[in-house]
Every structure is written in structure tokens, then in C-alpha cells.
Amino acid sequence: MARPGAGLAWAAALAFIGATLTGCDQPTPQDGETADSILQSSAQETALEHAAKHLDPTYICPMHPNIVQDHPGTCPICGMDLVEKRMTPKPAQPQVDAHPEVALSGAMVQSLGVRTAEVERGALRREVRAVGRVAYDETRLAHIHPRAAGWIEGLSLRAEGEPVTKGQALADLYAPDILSAQVDFLLALEQPGSGARRVAPDKARNLLRLLGVPEGVIREIEKTGQTRNTIPVEAPANGIVTRIMAREGMYVTPETEMFTIAALTEVWVLVDVFEHQLAWVAPGMSAEMQVPAYPGRTWKGKVDYLYPDLDPKTRTLRVRLVFSNPQRALKPNMFADVVIAGGPKPDVLKIPRDALIVTGERESVVKALGDGRFQPVDVVTGMASDGQIEVLSGLAAGDAIVVSGQFLIDSESSLQASFRRMR
Template sequence: MACSSDNKGSAKSKKKQTYTCSMHPQIVQEAPGTCPICGMDLVPFDKNNAVSFLTLNESQVALANISTVLVGSGDFAASKSLNGRLVVDPEQTTVISSRMQGRIENLYIKELGRKVERGQPLYRIYSEQLAVLQQEFLLAVAQAKQFPEDERFRQIEKAARQKLLLYSRTPAQLDQLISAQKTDPFVIYPAPSGGVVSELMVTEGQYVAEGGGIMRLEGYDKLWVEADAYPADLASITIGQPVTVIIPGWEEQPQNMTIQFINPSYQAGSQLTQVRGSISNPGNHWQPGLQARISIPHRQPGKSLILPVNAVIREGKGLHVWLETAKGRFEPRMIQAGAETEAMIEVLGGLETGDRVVVTGAYLLNSEFILKKGADPMTGHHHQ
């Protein structure tokens, strides 16, 4: 009986062999088999190995393409980037509408995208209403001339003249009308401002009502930059704040801009709102619709302990890096991070100047540790 008890104790103390997948180290079992994810054969590992570091020889380091960098301090200016787009400035938009009802006899601009100069003829309209007003004006002029002492006829002439002036007739044209004594029902309307034709609302031969739309002109000398922002972004954005605008394809030409407007409401069904500013666009270099990035600084430049972003491994327990503490010896270290850019991250705790941190190959070391030890490198670790 005593012998049987000793055998049981011996069996309990005997270590059990465990197995894992080299591609998916989260798969752990106590018998050989295949990975349920990728189907590869499981390999044995010693989960009782308590050593918290890895040792690699020179050939293994070269094969894993492991490179390191010394931690140091430097100038660090963090910023966040908002996705945006170039938009037409409404103040640069002119809607051309008909001053009178009539038929579009000639449409001189028939294509979208055509550039128009101020004063350039846009369309010629035939208006019976204009002919009637001209005839009334000629009659009023004749009556006022025939009865120069009658104040009533002078008022009628003045009112008829004013109506024609409201229809874009000039005093010189009215004098010519009096001289010719012949009505002209055609009017050519010039562009009140320059711009690019973005919309045509009529075709040649079409009848339009008074006030009916003819075309839309857009000026691109100045463009709005609108960007989407989440509630968390708004904490570092204020009206009047200077930012930088980068347009993909023109990264070498960053534009300075000031935040001019923050939309107080959110888009329906989303957590997005818009922030806006404007940039100059000499020579119509950019067009509305192009993508843009707004870079918003939210920390003043200063000396900080910094690392390449690629050196940091992000997991549910926090952030950690791998240190080379001796030649070929690598240990994990939990860190506390601050602000970051696309390339660099600020380290607030866990590292000191002069520590040698793995930059390339950090994720491979992480996987190797899990494969060999059967545990997360950061189990039991805390921020220093």
C-alpha cells in the first residue's frame, strides 16, 4: 500500500509535456496534435521554464533581422492628423440668374469647367417683356417732350427709365434707344465676376422665368479645408488655432491655416463633426474634392525620451519593448508612453537614456518567448 502511495506521489510530481503552435502560440494543450487554426503540427515547449529572457546566438539574431537603437532624448512635437478635403468657398461662388423672362437665344458657354473672365458675354436672351418696356419708355419720352411743363409726364418717363435700368440697360443704351426710335428685344448679359463654370441650368432655345437660374460660377483662388473630427479630437482644437494642411501628392508644399469654424452639431447617426479653415490657391493649383490632412499640434516642442514607434508592442496589458541587456540576451520591459507621431513615441516611464531597445524583430522576439515559455512576456510585470 505504501509503495502504491509513493507511485502516486511520483506521478503527481512528474512534469507534463505541453505543446503549442509555432504560428499561433495562444494554442496550448497537453498532448500532441495539430493547430485548430492553421493545421500545423504542434511542437513541445517547457511551460515550467521561469527564465524571463531570451538568449540568441549571432546567426539567430541575423536570421531574425534584429536591430537595436540607444534610447535618447530629443525635440518632440506631437500632433494629430485629421482627414479632410478641399471644398469650394461659398464666398467665391456666383449664381447667374435671368433678369427677365424670355428665351435663351444664344448660350455662349456650353461646357462645364470653362474658365470665364469678368465682363465676358455669357448668354443672349430674347424678351418680349423687354420690348414692351422699351416701347413704354419711348412713349413716355415723347409725352414728356411734348408737355415739358407737366410734372406727371416727367414722373412717368422717370419710372419707365428706372425699369429699364433694373433690367441691366445702361444710360448710354437708353440714349441710343431714343435716338434710333426702335425697340430691341435682345439682351446680352456679361459675367459679373470671373470663375469656372460648375453648373449649367439651361440649354439654348429654352424659355426661362424672371429669376430663373442660368449657370453657376465658382472661384478657386481660395478654398475651404473641411476635416472630420471626433469628440476626443475637439479637446485639442480651438478657433484661431494655427494648423498645417498637407495635400497628398504635394507633401513638399504644406500650407499654413487657421481654424475658423467648429461645427457645434454632429452628423446624424455618427460621432463626427467638422472643423474648417481656408487656404489660398494661386493659379488654381488645387481643385475642390482633393483629399487633405490637417495636422494639429497638441504639445509644445521640448526635450523628451523618444523611441521609434515600430519598437513598441501594444497588447491588452499595456505597452512593452525588448531590451538587449547583454550581447545576445533580450528581456521584455513594460513602458509608459505619452504622445506620439507617425514615426516616434514619447516614453514617460520604464526606460532610461542609454538603454538599448530592439527596433526591428521585436514582434518576432515576442512570439519566440511565447513559444518557448508558454506565457505572455508581460505576465506579472508593471509600469516602472
């Protein structure tokens, strides 16, 4: 049980401690000073000056700095009188302009060939320049397989790259299943009757079609009433033979790819677009292309497809373009210089590309202030097109900037800033 009067004793002790702490925090008024004047003078002092004024004095030996005492005396090692150590506030360092002005005489401006231009607002055309590669149009590739297993008795093609036309015979195939279907077709034709009984010849005819027998051969079999040992393998479309897997006497099955034919009337051009340019490209946009093989000649096409994923190493997206090639001048695997024309970006602040200074750490231009005075200004740039660069911050419309001789002026400004920092 607590003793009587213990609460009052604890309250008195806490009040004494609070009064003591309050007295330590507040400066003591001197003669002729008020509390308000003391507080105002304290507010004007820096933290370092205030600490130096109220810090307890410290005495050290000039010869032996490790001897430190809080009262005057002599050094126990050398006997010299201890000296009071005082804290001296370090003066504030003046701020040095990173890009000071440079003043040039009229003769110097003429000697350096300084030319200026105005910052203006206007439309900036978005265009993507890239290097592409001509490729086959994969939607126009024809892969030829036999419809039945058999042997190649004759081959009309001898090498890859030969042009073929639709309906041209490429090889002669002997297939037992096709020969058996011909016999069934002739037997169905010999059956007398009409109406429902005529269904059997039609089924046999369709079976020959499914086995890849051309219509002209079917009519010939029906007309002559005789079977054919070999059936021609015809080209399904005009194009170039890009692959030959069949040889005379070779046994082939439906899984065997005998020929590949590619049509070159239209070609694909595959280009890689950088990640920051993806918003400028969309299917249907027009594109122009030039190839080193035909200097001065331009092909016009359009954007056909944007592939869904980026290359993790190059951080680019593959874009497919389609170009017409009626004369077959464009060959697969040719390199091409492609320009994709996007929509214009209106009302942008733009400067000539020649005015921009890029150092790797900053982008800047030199602003002409008038009366031979110039000053470098850091800027933030955006897209670039047709020799113009978009400026996002750092300049305003109507500002005069240097487009020739700005590198020497920027170097002089940097040199002056270095000298000022040394001083």
C-alpha cells in the same frame, strides 16, 4: 399579566445561550497553554486549516463514496471498514511573472542585431494627417436667374466647363416686362422740365436696373432713343460655367436657374478628422497639401471651419480648409494628402515608434537592463508624431529600450512564462 420571576428566567436563559456560543467560538486551552498563545496560533492558521482542524470527522467507504457516516463502522454494501475523510489544505500556487527576464550572450545580441535607445523628454509636434477632397468654394458660386419672365433668343455658351469673364454676354433674353420698362423710360426722358419733374426718368432708370438691364444698354437706349427687343444676360464674375440649364427658345421665369458660375481662384478642401484628434485642430491653423496629379508640389493653406456634428458611422468630424489656386491647377473632386500642423506639446516622455510592440491586447517595449539582460514592459501610449510616440506610463526618462530585435526577445520572454506556468 406576567408571572413573578418570568423576567429573571428569560435573563438566565439568554446568559446561558451566550456562554454556550462564546465557548464554541473560542478554542479550549490545553495543558501548558495560555489563552494568548492559542489566539496567536489561530491567527497564524489559514481559514482552510482552521476549518479542517475543528470540523467533525466524516467516515466514508473507499469503494462506495456515497456511503457517508459521522462514526466509524462498516459499509452496508461491501462490508469494508469506513475510512475517516480528512481535509488537506491546497498548497498556494507560486506567482509567475508575466514577462520574465531574458539573458542573452554578447554573440547572440550581435547576431540578432539588437539596437537600443534612451527614453527622453521633449516637445512632440501635433499634426493631423488626413485624406481630403478638393471642392468648389461655395461662397464664390454665382447662380444666374432672369429678373423677368421671357424667352431665350440666343445662347453664347454651348457646354459646361467653359471659362467666362465678368461682363461677358451669356444669352439674349426677350422679356415683355423689360420692353415695357424701356418704353416708360423713354417717355420719362421726353417730358420737359427740371427739378422735381426729373425724378420720373430716374425712377424709370432704376426700374431697368432692377430688371437686370446692364448699364451699357441703359446708356445706349438713352442715347439712341430706341428700345431693344432682347437684353443680354451677362456673367457677374470670372469663373467656370459649371451648369447650363438654359437652351435657345426656352421660356424662363425668375425661378429658373439658367447658369451657375464657379470661381476657382480659391478652392475648399474637405477632410475628415478622427474624434481623438479634435483637440489638435482649430480655425486659423496652417495646413499643407499634395495631390497625386502634381508629385513634389505643395500647396499651403489654412483651416477655415470645423463643422458642428460628427459622422455617426465613421466617428469623424468634417473640417474645411482653404487653399489659393491662382493658376487653376487644383480641380474639384481631386484627392489630396493633407497635413494640419497644430501647436507642439511640450515636456512629454517619448520613444521611437519602432520600439513599440502592439499585439492587439497590450502595448509593450523591451527594456535593456544591462549585462545582456532584457525584460518586456507594458506601457500606455498617447499621441504619435514624426516617428515618435508619447508614453504616459510604464517607463521613465533615461531608460534604455530596444528598437531593433525586440520582437524575438518578447517572444522568448512569453515562451519562458508559459513553461513556468506549466511547471
